[in-house]
Amino acid sequence: MNNKEVDSPTLLHPMFTMxxxxxxxxxxxxxxxxxxxxxxxxxxxxxxxxxAGLCAxxxxxxxxxxLKRYQYQDLFxxxxxxxxxxxxxxxxxxxxxxxxxxxxxxxxxxxxxxxxWIFAEVPAGVFTALxxxxxxxxxxxxxxxxxxxxxxxxxxxGWMAALLYLPIRQAEWKLQLLPIMEAxxxxxxxxxxxxxxxxxxxxxxxxxxxxxxxxxxxxxxAQLGLLFxxxxxxxxxxxxxxxxxxxxxxxNSWGTLSLFKIVQFAFLERLEFVLIMLWLLIxxxxxxVNYWIMxxxxxxxxxxxxxxxxxxxxxxxLICNMLLKTGDQLAVVSVLVGKLAVxxxxxxxxxxxIVAYIVDYVRTKGKEA
Amino acid sequence: xHINNREKKRVYFVPYILLIFLVVTGCAxxxxxxxxxxxxxVGYDLADxxxxxxxxxxxxxxxxxxxxxNTVPTSASNNTSKGVREKLSLRTSAKLVIGQMRVxxxxxxxxxxxxxxxxxTFQRDSEIGTSVYLVVAKDSAEQLLNAKNRQRAGTGDxxxxxxxxxxxxGIVPSPTLHHFLNAYxxxxxxxxxxxxxxxxxxxxxxxxxxxxDDRMIGSLNLTESFSVKAMMGSNHFLTHEIELNTERLRKxxxxxxxxxxxxxxxxxxxxxxxxxxxxxxxxxxxxxxxxEMEEVSDLxxxxxxxxxxxxxxxxxxxxxxxxxxVMRKLQKKQVDPVGFGSHYRSSVRVQDFTAEKWREMFxxxxxxxxxxxxxxxxxxxx
Numbered sequence: 001m002n003n004k005e006v007d008s009p010t011l012l013h014p015m016f017t018m019x020x021x022x023x024x025x026x027x028x029x030x031x032x033x034x035x036x037x038x039x040x041x042x043x044x045x046x047x048x049x050x051x052a053g054l055c056a057x058x059x060x061x062x063x064x065x066x067l068k069r070y071q072y073q074d075l076f077x078x079x080x081x082x083x084x085x086x087x088x089x090x091x092x093x094x095x096x097x098x099x100x101x102x103x104x105x106x107x108x109x110x111x112x113x114x115x116x117w118i119f120a121e122v123p124a125g126v127f128t129a130l131x132x133x134x135x136x137x138x139x140x141x142x143x144x145x146x147x148x149x150x151x152x153x154x155x156x157x158g159w160m161a162a163l164l165y166l167p168i169r170q171a172e173w174k175l176q177l178l179p180i181m182e183a184x185x186x187x188x189x190x191x192x193x194x195x196x197x198x199x200x201x202x203x204x205x206x207x208x209x210x211x212x213x214x215x216x217x218x219x220x221x222a223q224l225g226l227l228f229x230x231x232x233x234x235x236x237x238x239x240x241x242x243x244x245x246x247x248x249x250x251x252n253s254w255g256t257l258s259l260f261k262i263v264q265f266a267f268l269e270r271l272e273f274v275l276i277m278l279w280l281l282i283x284x285x286x287x288x289v290n291y292w293i294m295x296x297x298x299x300x301x302x303x304x305x306x307x308x309x310x311x312x313x314x315x316x317x318l319i320c321n322m323l324l325k326t327g328d329q330l331a332v333v334s335v336l337v338g339k340l341a342v343x344x345x346x347x348x349x350x351x352x353x354i355v356a357y358i359v360d361y362v363r364t365k366g367k368e369a
Numbered sequence: 370x371h372i373n374n375r376e377k378k379r380v381y382f383v384p385y386i387l388l389i390f391l392v393v394t395g396c397a398x399x400x401x402x403x404x405x406x407x408x409x410x411v412g413y414d415l416a417d418x419x420x421x422x423x424x425x426x427x428x429x430x431x432x433x434x435x436x437x438x439n440t441v442p443t444s445a446s447n448n449t450s451k452g453v454r455e456k457l458s459l460r461t462s463a464k465l466v467i468g469q470m471r472v473x474x475x476x477x478x479x480x481x482x483x484x485x486x487x488x489x490t491f492q493r494d495s496e497i498g499t500s501v502y503l504v505v506a507k508d509s510a511e512q513l514l515n516a517k518n519r520q521r522a523g524t525g526d527x528x529x530x531x532x533x534x535x536x537x538x539g540i541v542p543s544p545t546l547h548h549f550l551n552a553y554x555x556x557x558x559x560x561x562x563x564x565x566x567x568x569x570x571x572x573x574x575x576x577x578x579x580x581x582d583d584r585m586i587g588s589l590n591l592t593e594s595f596s597v598k599a600m601m602g603s604n605h606f607l608t609h610e611i612e613l614n615t616e617r618l619r620k621x622x623x624x625x626x627x628x629x630x631x632x633x634x635x636x637x638x639x640x641x642x643x644x645x646x647x648x649x650x651x652x653x654x655x656x657x658x659x660x661e662m663e664e665v666s667d668l669x670x671x672x673x674x675x676x677x678x679x680x681x682x683x684x685x686x687x688x689x690x691x692x693x694x695v696m697r698k699l700q701k702k703q704v705d706p707v708g709f710g711s712h713y714r715s716s717v718r719v720q721d722f723t724a725e726k727w728r729e730m731f732x733x734x735x736x737x738x739x740x741x742x743x744x745x746x747x748x749x750x751x
Contacts, residue, residue, distance in 0.1 A: 116495050117495040119397045120398065121397070121398050126393060130389070130390070130393060133386050133389065134386075137382060137386065170547075172711075174715065175708070175711045175715045176715070177715075178715040179716070179717075182718060244551065244554075245550075245551045245552070245554045245555035245558075246554060246555060247554035247555075248551055248554040248555075251492070251554065252492075258499070261498050261500075261547075262500055262547060264498065269468065269469065269498065270468070270498055
């Protein structure tokens with residue numbers, strides 16, 4: 001790390017690691033994760049959420065270790081350094097495909113929410129195109145703009161968490177949470193796996209760390225960010241378990257949105273509409289980070305201009321979004337992306353850590369010999 | 370200079386984006402408030418037997434454009450509650466929107482057959498909030514929504530206010546869509562809904578409808594309703610009248626009538642339910658009732674604390690026997706609106722706890738009531 005880069009105005013304060021973690025982890029999953037976890041571990045679902053959160057902390061620790069080993073270069077560069085140009089490039093492409101599927105999954109699911117709640121008649125393609133215009137515009141400003149936009153968006157949405165007070169008032173925790181640990185260990189683990197799909201996204205530190213001032217300081221911020229996200233998920237899960245009854249939670253595809261259905265003010269009948277529209281800010285921030293990672297990846301692998309890379313991805317995403325026509329097609333894709341998320345957020349960083357360790361060990365041995 | 374050019378380019382981009390947003394707004398469905406018929410209440414009944422349709426739906430909507438609270442009922446029959454919109458729209462000039470719906474009424478014959486499919490559509494519908502009140506109407510919901518009330522308020526608003534008041538400080542447990550579904554989807558609890566009647570030019574809540582799953586199977590009178598609501602947790606009642614046994618109180622006053630009644634106001638109840646025997650099962654129900662004593666039906670000198678305590682003990686005995694009576698009735702019918710099953714499930718580790726299993730256990734369950742009544746004060750005079 002040379003001095004010129006530290007002083008560069010395009011670098012961000014390491015605190016932004018937290019912001020990036022918030023927006024990548026809390027996206028569409030936050031609106032609908034309860035059902036999938038509850039299905040596995042029933043009223044002990046909150047334990048599953050905690051277990052998944054602890055696993056995420058451990059994996060994040062490994063990610064940070066790997067980054068430190070490679071002087072906070074991004075994952076695409078790490079791939080090249082571990083596997084060489086060709087195989088490393090292939091790995092990067094796979095990662096880009098994964099982020100692509102995540103971005104399609106998030107945008108299409110959000111459009112589904114818009115379809116169900118507000119604009120039943122507007123075609124998905126129109127929404128996608130609108131989103132892409134915003135994204136393209138913000139992307140041209142680079143990661144710094146994305147970081148600040150994300151921070152502002154988070155602050156605009158964050159206050160909604162206070163409204164959880166209303167469902168909390170009606171929650172019957174004593175009846176719903178006890179007895180603790182009724183689900184077996186296996187169920188808890190299956191629940192954690194389901195939760196993993198929602199929690200995925202913390203590996204964003206792989207890609208943004210090299211744009212931070214003093215990147216060695218990101219560890220604390222990253223772990224802290226993850227902790228906040230985990231706490232939020234646990235709280236929402238606890239509220240949902242207390243507020244809904246057993247089969248009610250399983251019946252509800254949008255658990256968090258329905259929590260807000262009881263919030264009612266004299267001047268505002270239904271608050272979840274406000275939540276949905278505010279959630280747009282979170283989705284935009286999330287997609288911005290996604291698209292930035294993808295364009296960055298394509299730039300690194302093929303050395304193409306970011307602008308063209310971005311346009312290519314967007315055209316592909318637009319086609320994918322338009323191909324997904326019905327709710328059940330979307331459900332199939334969502335399940336698939338959920339599995340990919342567990343694989344790429346949890347398993348892959350561990351794999352990279354081990355391989356990096358071995359490669360380093362072999363190389364230093366080779367040098368000594 | 371280079372950066373400046375880039376910045377400029379980006380700024381030029383902005384108006385184009387804004388222009389597109391302007392054009393795209395046309396894609397969304399416009400809802401102009403003057404042209405909407407806003408639904409306030411919906412009623413469902415069984416359709417006539419000779420027709421092919423299954424459900425008769427009555428909607429109560431505000432007259433479009435009118436500033437008064439007047440609402441107009443419209444009815445039509447169809448096979449599904451939402452499919453009927455097609456037929457209703459042939460009868461109304463306004464576009465009916467359901468987002469402001471407050472009350473959903475089900476005719477008793479329909480309610481006895483089960484209403485879950487009709488409530489499920491509410492839950493499925495993103496336009497409807499979960500604080501809609503569900504009620505059972507005597508005879509038919511159409512009749513209820515067509516009824517005039519003495520206050521001459523719009524029927525929809527009147528129903529809503531009537532229910533809301535009695536939920537907050539009366540004997541009606543919350544019958545919102547959320548609470549109904551919450552109880553329905555819970556293995557150890559049954560829903561309970563208010564039962565509305567039209568008597569002459571008056572709409573009133575006459576009793577509570579006991580629901581077994583989603584079917585109405587009986588009802589609770591006012592005393593029983595009080596007992597059930599008191600058992601359902603911390604509640605607030607405006608007033609409650611308790612009959613006292615005169616025999617044991619004879620030494621404190623000279624009875625002029627055969628019976629003695631006290632009326633409490635601002636009644637607060639606190640209830641704790643504990644499982645004390647897992648096998649029977651046996652429950653201990655601890656009820657603490659506090660209230661201001663506002664009226665005694667006979668002349669009693671209340672200067673002595675001893676007298677007040679004696680009245681309190683008698684009130685406890687009466688309440689206890691009322692609680693026991695209502696539990697016997699509920700056990701006979703095998704419905705559990707209080708949710709003892711939930712208490713059982715949360716304190717005993719039972720594998721595959723199901724509603725059917727609980728109904729069998731509930732029939733055999735025993736309840737020990739520990740009632741404590743406190744008269745916070747006896748008013749200004751003593």
